[in-house]
Amino acid sequence: MSDKKAQLTVDGKTFDLPVYSGTDGPDVIDVRGLSAEGVLTFDPGFMSTASCESQITYIDGEKGILLHRGYPIEQLAESSDYLETCFLLLHGELPTPEESKKFRDTVKNHTMIHDQMTHFFNGFRRDAHPMAIMCGVVGALSAFYHDTMDFSDQEHREIAAFRLMAKMPTIASMCYKYSMGQPFMYPRNDLNYAENFLHMMFGTPCEEYKVSKTLAKAMDRIFLLHADHEQNASTSTVRLAGSTGANPFACIASGIAALWGPAHGGANEAVLTMLEEIGDESRIPEFIAKAKDKDDPFRLMGFGHRVYRNFDPRAKVMRQTCNEVLEELGLEDDPLLKIAKKLEQIALEDEYFVKRKLYPNVDFYSGIILKAIGIPVSMFTVIFAMSRTIGWFANWNEMIGGSYRIGRPRQLYKGYTARDYPKK
Numbered sequence: 001m002s003d004k005k006a007q008l009t010v011d012g013k014t015f016d017l018p019v020y021s022g023t024d025g026p027d028v029i030d031v032r033g034l035s036a037e038g039v040l041t042f043d044p045g046f047m048s049t050a051s052c053e054s055q056i057t058y059i060d061g062e063k064g065i066l067l068h069r070g071y072p073i074e075q076l077a078e079s080s081d082y083l084e085t086c087f088l089l090l091h092g093e094l095p096t097p098e099e100s101k102k103f104r105d106t107v108k109n110h111t112m113i114h115d116q117m118t119h120f121f122n123g124f125r126r127d128a129h130p131m132a133i134m135c136g137v138v139g140a141l142s143a144f145y146h147d148t149m150d151f152s153d154q155e156h157r158e159i160a161a162f163r164l165m166a167k168m169p170t171i172a173s174m175c176y177k178y179s180m181g182q183p184f185m186y187p188r189n190d191l192n193y194a195e196n197f198l199h200m201m202f203g204t205p206c207e208e209y210k211v212s213k214t215l216a217k218a219m220d221r222i223f224l225l226h227a228d229h230e231q232n233a234s235t236s237t238v239r240l241a242g243s244t245g246a247n248p249f250a251c252i253a254s255g256i257a258a259l260w261g262p263a264h265g266g267a268n269e270a271v272l273t274m275l276e277e278i279g280d281e282s283r284i285p286e287f288i289a290k291a292k293d294k295d296d297p298f299r300l301m302g303f304g305h306r307v308y309r310n311f312d313p314r315a316k317v318m319r320q321t322c323n324e325v326l327e328e329l330g331l332e333d334d335p336l337l338k339i340a341k342k343l344e345q346i347a348l349e350d351e352y353f354v355k356r357k358l359y360p361n362v363d364f365y366s367g368i369i370l371k372a373i374g375i376p377v378s379m380f381t382v383i384f385a386m387s388r389t390i391g392w393f394a395n396w397n398e399m400i401g402g403s404y405r406i407g408r409p410r411q412l413y414k415g416y417t418a419r420d421y422p423k424k
């Protein structure tokens, strides 16, 4: 693969390690042979570990670049839409007009869920968090599509992809309707993907919901901007679960669980909770001081990113969409949104944040847009999960379609050495 070599000397013994170059990004040192030599590498948090080879998404965190199959996210947000981006992530190329039509039609053919699945919802408490419901219901899809599927067959994997893309908005909106005590709305295949989602969220059998084109466009952009993001915590979870040969619907459920935390997908919900807690512009300095205080666990939600040490390119697009949506809805004077704008301005100027390159991330703006559209806060991470499903699936598909081994990290053991059980 490469003539480059790295050398590692441990206790006087030198190992020659192959070094590989990708099409872009840092070189990687192949340490796979080390365990057989009785040496392990130590990298909690996987800051310096490339866990797989992939052709799907590329991020340059220093420069603030995000590419899907080579295309910059800004260009996709401007000229593409969510479903076309799904095709791109899955197949590696943009669709021809014929392929695009067939792809969209097939997604529409799968939007309904098996009627028996509605019974699952009744098992949840009325006040259950929609992420908890979604995690359970998506996992339950594996019970409906298990024995009939052969996932070593690319065609079967493709059907699973269609089922997921099509059914996630239906399931997501059902999670919301259940919590509201409203009847579930069936999908409408005359609407586009984002319009249909808004219809299922806000329509009722008594009254048709008139879908605003601007809001549907903003919704589609939120889906697109969250579609994939390389080997983040939830995608790595899906790959790890998939590496055992588990059912893909169960793997996606594991991704949903990993996404839920406030350090990952739960951040968009945490941003709104934080803004509500701040409550008034006069209290912003107090919260900025808390965020800087190392003895206080509080962090400014929606700021910072593990990979981006520059403006998150998705956040740039989202910021623009945010302004468009607020203008369309005449919400520029909303008190919470005013706090958000002020916070953004202060954090962008404050030395603590500037020095650490803690810019607003995609979730800072998506939370604000979703709130303006009228999506309840508890649904924010659900929408992230539904958008990211294609990224999880594309990564799972890439792994299953190639060569892979079960993921099995090791550890630096710091516990007791062997000792005898006390005699009785």
Ligand code: CMC
Residues within 6 Å of the ligand: 229, 232, 262, 263, 264, 265, 267, 291, 292, 298, 299, 300, 301, 302, 303, 304, 305, 306, 307, 356, 358, 361, 362, 363
């Ligand atoms: N508020 C205050 N200080 C922060 C923040 C923040 N939001 N984020 C990082 N820092 C500080 C941190 O205390 C550390 O300071 P020091 O060097 O003095 O010890 C420095 O910045 C580096 O932080 P880190 O913890 O080493 O960074 P990380 O890469 O481990 O964490 C992060 C990344 C996203 C978990 C973190 O920035 C964070 O908790 N942000 C808030 C939650 C959030 O918005 N998450 C959404 C991420 S975007 C969506 C997604 O892709 O999932």
